[in-house]
Amino acid sequence: MNIVFFVFDGITALDVVGPYExxxxxxxxxxxxxxxxxxxxxxxxxVLGLAADRSIDEIDAADLLVVPGGFATRALERDERVLxxxxxxxxxxxxxxxxxxxxxVLAAAGLLRGRKANTHWAVRARLxxxxxxxxxxxxxxxxxxxxxxxxxxxxxxxxxxxxxxAGKEIAQAIQLGIEYDPEPPAAxxxxxxxxxxxxxxxxxxxxxxxxxxxxLESFDSPAASRRAxxx
Amino acid sequence: MNIVFFVFDGITALDVVGPYExxxxxxxxxxxxxxxxxxxxxxxxxVLGLAADRSIDEIDAADLLVVPGGFATRALERDERVLxxxxxxxxxxxxxxxxxxxxxVLAAAGLLRGRKANTHWAVRARLxxxxxxxxxxxxxxxxxxxxxxxxxxxxxxxxxxxxxxAGKEIAQAIQLGIEYDPEPPAAxxxxxxxxxxxxxxxxxxxxxxxxxxxxLESFDSPAASRRAxxx
Numbered sequence: 374m375n376i377v378f379f380v381f382d383g384i385t386a387l388d389v390v391g392p393y394e395x396x397x398x399x400x401x402x403x404x405x406x407x408x409x410x411x412x413x414x415x416x417x418x419x420v421l422g423l424a425a426d427r428s429i430d431e432i433d434a435a436d437l438l439v440v441p442g443g444f445a446t447r448a449l450e451r452d453e454r455v456l457x458x459x460x461x462x463x464x465x466x467x468x469x470x471x472x473x474x475x476x477x478v479l480a481a482a483g484l485l486r487g488r489k490a491n492t493h494w495a496v497r498a499r500l501x502x503x504x505x506x507x508x509x510x511x512x513x514x515x516x517x518x519x520x521x522x523x524x525x526x527x528x529x530x531x532x533x534x535x536x537x538x539a540g541k542e543i544a545q546a547i548q549l550g551i552e553y554d555p556e557p558p559a560a561x562x563x564x565x566x567x568x569x570x571x572x573x574x575x576x577x578x579x580x581x582x583x584x585x586x587x588x589l590e591s592f593d594s595p596a597a598s599r600r601a602x603x604x
Numbered sequence: 605m606n607i608v609f610f611v612f613d614g615i616t617a618l619d620v621v622g623p624y625e626x627x628x629x630x631x632x633x634x635x636x637x638x639x640x641x642x643x644x645x646x647x648x649x650x651v652l653g654l655a656a657d658r659s660i661d662e663i664d665a666a667d668l669l670v671v672p673g674g675f676a677t678r679a680l681e682r683d684e685r686v687l688x689x690x691x692x693x694x695x696x697x698x699x700x701x702x703x704x705x706x707x708x709v710l711a712a713a714g715l716l717r718g719r720k721a722n723t724h725w726a727v728r729a730r731l732x733x734x735x736x737x738x739x740x741x742x743x744x745x746x747x748x749x750x751x752x753x754x755x756x757x758x759x760x761x762x763x764x765x766x767x768x769x770a771g772k773e774i775a776q777a778i779q780l781g782i783e784y785d786p787e788p789p790a791a792x793x794x795x796x797x798x799x800x801x802x803x804x805x806x807x808x809x810x811x812x813x814x815x816x817x818x819x820l821e822s823f824d825s826p827a828a829s830r831r832a833x834x835x
Binding site for chain 2: 391533548552574582
């Protein structure tokens with residue numbers, strides 16, 4: 374089974390490393406990290422570099438494609454080279470999966486039209502812009518598409534795929550291997566779920582995400598490009 | 605706050621990326637990935653490369669040191685250069701933390717003598733070889749040392765540290781930002797906990813880990829080195 378993990382500058386690392394840690398352990402899995410170009414990409418905060426060992430020009434098929442998220446997916450939604458590659462690989466997959474805002478990239482590629490899907494809670498409504506049906510479940514499966522909620526949900530997604538692709542016993546062994554028996558601090562009870570988190574915390578996270586998006590848009594907009602060119 | 609994430613060839617990626625995804629979001633955090641040398645290190649299965657942006661020769665202090673695990677920690681337990689560096693940095697930290705078999709490296713450095721600690725369930729008893737007190741809790745705190753269980757426990761560890769270092773509201777916002785509301789597949793109920801997993805699964809995981817360790821030891825032993833030199 375060939376598993377392709379897509380990575381790009383501005384990725385949220387856990388979006389892809391969570392699923393990798395589960396799926397690369399599947400018997401017979403051949404896993405590869407693929408980026409827009411070969412080389413080290415940097416995460417959303419520039420802190421961590423991940424190696425893209427192949428470029429998208431070298432890979433045109435996969436049994437399982439994993440598209441993670443990060444603030445940079447805003448730009449990927451308009452990146453025709455990446456979207457065309459995702460469509461090309463998707464045509465060959467058994468399962469196409471996303472974590473967090475990776476779902477918006479799948480949606481922008483036209484793959485989720487009329488399908489139920491989820492993404493990070495803060496941008497869930499945006500799925501409808503591409504004709505998908507926003508669905509507030511941690512893992513959403515519609516046909517061969519599996520879309521997870523934000524960031525850490527990729528681990529749950531991958532374990533569900535492990536059950537499906539390799540059976541319950543293999544999945545149990547992988548879960549025990551990574552000792553996945555989560556126990557968030559009791560003091561934070563419910564804070565990981567937007568529906569249960571304190572409203573003040575939810576507003577604080579939204580405000581920070583909007584500020585970050587606005588900042589990225591200002592670098593990325595046609596007006597900013599024109600300004601940059603005229604300098 | 606300066607946070608140092610130690611990385612090395614043979615690391616288990618989620619051990620370090622889980623804590624990174626939480627801790628790098630702390631207000632004022634300056635995070636850096638540090639390896640035995642600068643450059644890209646490869647994970648235990650060779651699949652993923654992570655960038656070590658600094659070498660241990662360049663860093664001699666941290667407010668928070670995170671030492672992750674992986675099969676390669678067997679060799680690190682005997683690597684005097686790495687152990688001396690860990691002791692040097694530890695002398696400056698507010699918190700020294702480990703995930704998975706990273707605890708055995710802290711223990712080998714002499715930092716856990718007489719202290720309660722945990723590591724991956726499969727090697728927990730080995731902590732006693734270094735005078736630590738094996739303790740079967742997901743996160744074990746003893747003085748400034750925080751040691752987590754296997755692999756995925758690093759996320760829980762980091763959230764607990766976020767509460768301690770930045771307060772409950774910041775920690776809640778980080779948890780919501782990464783949507784950490786874990787929901788392992790119901791079909792796998794309890795499999796992430798060695799005390800509750802089916803005995804057959806536990807034995808299968810132990811057998812595979814022992815086989816892998818034996819394979820690494822055969823490359824790594826003095827006898828193997830002598831054989832290699834005489835060829």
